[in-house]
Amino acid sequence: MVLGVLLVLSTVVVFWQTDLRVNANQSYLSVARPVPAGQVIADADLRVVRVANASGLALVPADQRSQVVGRTTATPLAAGSLLTSEQVGPAAWPPSGEAVIALPVKPGRAPVGLAPGARVIVLVVPPPTAGQPVPPPDNNAAPSGTSGVQRAIATLVSAEAGEDQVDSQLVTLLLAADAAEAIASATGDVSLVHLGPEG
CATH class of the missing domain: 3.90.1210.10 (Antifreeze-like/N-acetylneuraminic acid synthase C-terminal domain)
Structure with missing residues (x-):
């Protein structure tokens, strides 16, 4: 019985070593x-x-x-x-129903070290008008259709150094097509919030 077990083990080891050498x-x-x-x-x-x-x-x-x-x-x-x-x-x-957009991000408006594949919240804050405060963000998952902060969830495709300002970035994002149109057409400063993994 012991000899049989040893024979089986030796066969497995030989097969494993052979497979490793081939692969x-x-x-x-x-x-x-x-x-x-x-x-x-x-x-x-x-x-x-x-x-x-x-x-x-x-x-x-x-x-x-x-x-x-x-x-x-x-x-x-x-x-x-x-x-x-x-x-x-x-x-x-991009996949069906989604779109890819590029947005400039000023220094200090995105976490350091964002890597492709990161899930982010995109916020576009409109410039304040004279004598009026900055409007609060819209907490809906989809971008707001009214004046105010536009918001959407996206996936970071890439981030490159911007040309306009030192430490600025040009980010490429993948997000729902309707949200992409609203975010791309919004006027204001872009901020990114890094989200944790889904689950």
């Missing part, structure tokens, strides 16, 4: 630099990495590099991420 030699494509959705993939956008265990992932093998270069991205590609087959093809960005 460790498998090369896949990774994203070398950010690539927007709908853009043609260039050879410089890709690099080859080794993945120890890619089971269950739809990764693109390195030997298919020539089949990927020249095609378009279906979604934005983040630098350092592994390329999957679903990310290559006709543009599917």
Whole structure:
């Protein structure tokens, strides 16, 4: 009985080591630099990495590099991420019912270190008129249709250094299409509030 258990264990160990050696030699494509959705993939956008265990992932093998270069991205590609087959093809960005907008954010009006994928509340505060206080924010989930602070929940796509002011940012946001139109057309200063994960 002991010999049988040892035989089973030795078989498992040999299989595991063999599987690791095989998988460790498998090369896949990774994203070398950010690539927007709908853009043609260039050879410089890709690099080859080794993945120890890619089971269950739809990764693109390195030997298919020539089949990927020249095609378009279906979604934005983040630098350092592994390329999957679903990310290559006709543009599917932004998703149906959603829109992407870009907004300038002045220094001090967004938390430091916001990373792509962060959920944020977007507030657009209109400039005060002479002799009148700044109106309070609208607490509804959707942007208000009346004068006042416009509010919406969005996902941060990217944040780049702004050109108008030191430490300002130009943020790209993904949000509901109707909210995007209201926020993009609002006049005033933009502020971002970082939300925790949903759940």
